[in-house]
Each structure stands twice: as C-alpha cells, then as structure tokens.
Amino acid sequence: MKLPPYNSFPNISGDKVLLRQILTADIKDLVEISFYDSVQATTVQQATEMLSKINRDYLDGNSIHWGISDKLTDNIVGTCGYYRGLDKGEGELGCVLLPQYRGQGFMTFAMSLAIEFGLNIMGLNRIWALTSQQNQDAIKLLERLNFVRIADWDGSEIEYELRLGV
Numbered sequence: 001m002k003l004p005p006y007n008s009f010p011n012i013s014g015d016k017v018l019l020r021q022i023l024t025a026d027i028k029d030l031v032e033i034s035f036y037d038s039v040q041a042t043t044v045q046q047a048t049e050m051l052s053k054i055n056r057d058y059l060d061g062n063s064i065h066w067g068i069s070d071k072l073t074d075n076i077v078g079t080c081g082y083y084r085g086l087d088k089g090e091g092e093l094g095c096v097l098l099p100q101y102r103g104q105g106f107m108t109f110a111m112s113l114a115i116e117f118g119l120n121i122m123g124l125n126r127i128w129a130l131t132s133q134q135n136q137d138a139i140k141l142l143e144r145l146n147f148v149r150i151a152d153w154d155g156s157e158i159e160y161e162l163r164l165g166v
Ligand SMILES: CC(C)(COP(=O)(O)OP(=O)(O)OC[C@H]1O[C@@H](n2cnc3c(N)ncnc32)[C@H](O)[C@@H]1OP(=O)(O)O)[C@@H](O)C(=O)NCCC(=O)NCCS
Pocket: 093, 094, 095, 096, 097, 098, 101, 102, 103, 104, 105, 106, 107, 108, 109, 129, 130, 131, 135, 137, 138, 140, 141
C-alpha cells in the first residue's frame, strides 16, 4: 500500500483528461465547485483557504485531490479525489464538474484514472461514494463505472461501492 503524500504529486495522464495538482492560478475558475466540510466557497479567497486545508489533508495522508484538465484545450473542467477512509485502506471517491463541462464524458474518463490509481498504486481495498437519491447524473456516472448500490442512509444519502474484479 502506497498512500499520500508522495515525493512528487502524482499527475495522471489519460487520452482525454489529465489529473493534476491544482495551482493558485486555477482557483478563480474553480470557486463555484470549491467545497470543504459541505460548505461552498463564494469568493476566490474562500476557495484559496479551502485549497490550503485540502493540501494539508494531503500532506497528513488523509486525502488526494486532483484538478481535471481537458487535454485538448488545457482548460480545468472539474476536480476529483479520495477524501476519507485512507487510514483504513479505503477511499471515498468524490468529484464535481463545472456545469459547462457536464454531459461530455470528462468525469467518466477522470474517475476511471482515479480508480486505477487507487487500486494499483494506492492499493485501496475498497472504493466507495456517497450521493443522494435525486442525483441522477451521479448515479448514472457511478453505475457506468461499475459501482453498485450497497446502502441507503436516512432515506436520503445512498452509498455506492466499486465492484472489484469485473
Ligand atoms: C456527477 C457529475 C460529475 C456527472 O457529470 P456528467 O457530465 O454527467 O458525467 P461525465 O462527464 O462522465 O459525462 C457523461 C455524459 O456525457 C455523455 N457524453 C457525451 N460525449 C461523451 C464522450 N465523448 N464520452 C463519454 N460520454 C460522453 C454521456 O453519454 C453521458 O451522458 P448521459 O449521462 O446523459 O448518458 C456532475 O453532474 C456533477 O458535477 N454534479 C455535481 C457534483 C456531484 O454530484 N458529484 C457526485 C458525487 S458522487
């Protein structure tokens, strides 16, 4: 098992997207999808503070957060990463796309790279994700990636787990 932090931040290149470290210059484009502890940033300053906390979590070995860039245009289109569970050899996968980049396949490609990294490099023994019953786009994304629904929490949040070995 090889968990964060790494000697150099692991950028992962696929056919359509590159998962890479988020730079200060990216933050202005990411404000509307910057969250920490379920609070959404509304200013660049708040998003910058959130990114510092996320970077601290990475250095403490508790998470890894990638920016997703479109390889064709170099635009940053969203973020994804593992945010909880690493201390138990597991990873809660989370993701968000800027609204203008939804419906084009970016997240399916990005999550596939993150899953491959989680299994083959980090050595995670379980990958899961939480969403809500109403979030049909997230449900479609997870099912497309071979996640299966394993629990309903309080009738609102639902838990999906990656089916391994398929
Ligand atoms: C969840 C979320 C990332 C899904 O975004 P998305 O754009 O539907 O997902 P993808 O980028 O993988 O795109 C897939 C869609 O693009 C379509 N698409 C278009 N061109 C494509 C291509 N070249 N390759 C693959 N898919 C393509 C697919 O058919 C699919 O549409 P469909 O679901 O209507 O069939 C997005 O809705 C989001 O950011 N939501 C808010 C945050 C959130 O809910 N996160 C989930 C936490 S688990």
